[in-house]
Amino acid sequence: MKALLNSLNEDEKALVRETGSGELADLEEDGLVDLHTRIRRARDKYAKLYRRTASTRVAEHGGRGKARPKNLRNAQKAEVFEDALARVSWYLARAARRSASALKAERVAAAQPDRRHPRPAAPAAPRKRSRTTARLRPTGADPARSRREAATRAKGARRQARRDAR
Structure with a gap:
């Protein structure tokens, strides 16, 4: 070099x-x-x-x-x-x-106006998630788990597609 x-x-x-x-x-x-x-x-x-x-x-x-x-x-x-x-x-x-x-x-x-006495923010209402949405989203930051869950979902989708094709 x-x-x-x-x-x-x-x-x-x-x-x-x-x-x-x-x-x-x-x-x-x-x-x-x-x-x-x-x-x-x-x-x-x-x-x-x-x-x-x-x-x-x-x-x-x-x-x-x-x-x-x-x-x-x-x-x-x-x-x-x-x-x-x-x-x-x-x-x-x-x-x-x-x-x-x-x-x-x-x-x-x-963009924010100059407020001397800001109003307290209202507490946000907890969002409701359906059971399927909660189940499909990975809970942690584990990439191996995310891949495994994605593979499981894809396998189920392929099975369903085969059944629908019959």
Whole structure:
């Protein structure tokens, strides 16, 4: 990996250096979007170069996989930029969630009137659920139980469909 990073030109090295955690933590959402776009373009460039070069060698080598050793540098560069893109995407998603929650809080605050003495909320009446609804919904957060119950319901539905078809 280090040898490949040393084979990048200065612009590409600078672009990869911008994806360090210290640099990404300082950027705001707009800066992250810009960096994300630049890295995605670099990744796409080398991925296209790899595919195009490999496809021209298919006739000579008999397949793109067999032609890969001759085209390894483009594939590795695409992977370097793919890793950098993943890091930037993670930070961008985090910044987007943060700004979305701040915007939501602003909207909620703007929508609520300024009340000095809020009225006490009326207690909500308990909702009645039918026995079948209560039975069909999983009670816990156990994914295995949810799958098992779903399989049981599906099996019953298949049996009923077979009976109806007769």
